[in-house]
Amino acid sequence: MTKKLTHISLFLLITCLSTNIYASTKEVFSHYKNRLVQVRIVDKATDSKTTIGSGFFVNNKGLIATNYHVVSLHVFEPEQYRIEYVLHDNEKTKKVFPAKLVNFDVIHDLAILESEQNNTPALKLETKKIKKGEKIFSIGNPHDLGMAIVVGTYNGETDDGTTRRIHLSSAINPGMSGGPSITEKGRVIGINVATAGNQIGFLVPVKYLNILIKNKHKPRNFLKYIEKQLLSNQERYISDILSRKFKTKKIGNYQVPDKLADYLTCWGDSESKDLPYKASENSCATKNDIFLSSGFTTGDIHYSHYLISADNMNSFRFAHIQQEYFQNPAVHLTGSKKYFTNYSCKTEFVKNKNITFKISFCIRAYKHFKNIYDMMLSAASLNEKQTSIQTNLILAGVSYKNAVRFSKQYIRAFSWTP
Numbered sequence: 001m002t003k004k005l006t007h008i009s010l011f012l013l014i015t016c017l018s019t020n021i022y023a024s025t026k027e028v029f030s031h032y033k034n035r036l037v038q039v040r041i042v043d044k045a046t047d048s049k050t051t052i053g054s055g056f057f058v059n060n061k062g063l064i065a066t067n068y069h070v071v072s073l074h075v076f077e078p079e080q081y082r083i084e085y086v087l088h089d090n091e092k093t094k095k096v097f098p099a100k101l102v103n104f105d106v107i108h109d110l111a112i113l114e115s116e117q118n119n120t121p122a123l124k125l126e127t128k129k130i131k132k133g134e135k136i137f138s139i140g141n142p143h144d145l146g147m148a149i150v151v152g153t154y155n156g157e158t159d160d161g162t163t164r165r166i167h168l169s170s171a172i173n174p175g176m177s178g179g180p181s182i183t184e185k186g187r188v189i190g191i192n193v194a195t196a197g198n199q200i201g202f203l204v205p206v207k208y209l210n211i212l213i214k215n216k217h218k219p220r221n222f223l224k225y226i227e228k229q230l231l232s233n234q235e236r237y238i239s240d241i242l243s244r245k246f247k248t249k250k251i252g253n254y255q256v257p258d259k260l261a262d263y264l265t266c267w268g269d270s271e272s273k274d275l276p277y278k279a280s281e282n283s284c285a286t287k288n289d290i291f292l293s294s295g296f297t298t299g300d301i302h303y304s305h306y307l308i309s310a311d312n313m314n315s316f317r318f319a320h321i322q323q324e325y326f327q328n329p330a331v332h333l334t335g336s337k338k339y340f341t342n343y344s345c346k347t348e349f350v351k352n353k354n355i356t357f358k359i360s361f362c363i364r365a366y367k368h369f370k371n372i373y374d375m376m377l378s379a380a381s382l383n384e385k386q387t388s389i390q391t392n393l394i395l396a397g398v399s400y401k402n403a404v405r406f407s408k409q410y411i412r413a414f415s416w417t418p
Helices: 002-019 025-035 068-076 206-214 222-242 315-327 400-412
Strands: 036-043 048-057 063-066 081-087 096-098 100-105 110-114 135-140 148-157 166-169 180-182 187-197 200-205 248-251 254-257 265-271 278-285 290-293 296-298 301-309 344-352 355-365 373-381 387-398
Touching (some): 025 036, 025 148, 063 206, 068 110, 135 187, 200 206, 222 400, 248 278, 315 387, 387 400
Antiparallel strands (some): 166 200, 180 187, 265 278, 301 387, 344 355, 355 373
């Protein structure tokens, strides 16, 4: 009996050693801290850091993984900003090393840096699926306080965006962006990317990092490389939406476009208190944008419908209310002139089935990317004297061809039953 127990104990010991499971936060941090770095973007003129994030070694040749948004200033203005990193072991001495950006993925917010380190201890990337509820350790440099580790729970991948993210119950904070989230076995399941507060964190799934590491292409022109990625991505999700008949719903006597993709979030409300008319709103939008630079995001899909009715109002006053909604849509895009041209708009009257619409179609170009545009469409029905359906549509970061294609199919989805 004693001999049997000894064999069992020996087997368990060998199993634990071979899988490298570190159950406590202290053990995990102590064992993997030498794989971590702080990533800095430094203003050359002042020799001071402007942005900080986190990163980690992914091979023994000094390759570092981080988020694209951590290094985005360098991408747009390499003459003004340089990239540096600090090894975790050097946090007290603050000895810094130069790093070179060699590849990035703006769609999934990832970047790869080359360092001057050799024989670096690296984190292994998880290739197997893990189960919901598994304990996860997120590591990074929150608020420049030094490397820290927080424990969270894996909740699977989200389906609330044009790309997938991992939902983690964890206190990920600014500065931890680009750091790894690992299992008890020390394998990376994702890269820290965002937080929604209240223990809601998000990770970039490690499968996208694997693809980026294996991509041998090294971009020479960063901005052309971004444009290529954006065009490819918008072609994918716009074509997917347009390949199916638009789902519609009834608002009053009108059929209007409903939820056009699973990752869109929709909501509705009505307002009549203290107003001489009633306005019922239904809206759908993407939750997550694609970050390009500070104050410069793209990838939005957002549309709203308004059923406006006023039984006791004369037609002239009602027409004035229609015009106010038409000229001042609740759905709009902001942005610096540094990145966008002014809008160019065209207004015309279009008949769709038995609805006559007044339509405004507006386009603005991206100054850094000549083939990418933001589109805003406003339309108001003119069939009834005291009732109108109005709609506003935004597509951010699309080709001109797809802006037109989407707008036409969108308007065709409307119908009216007198």
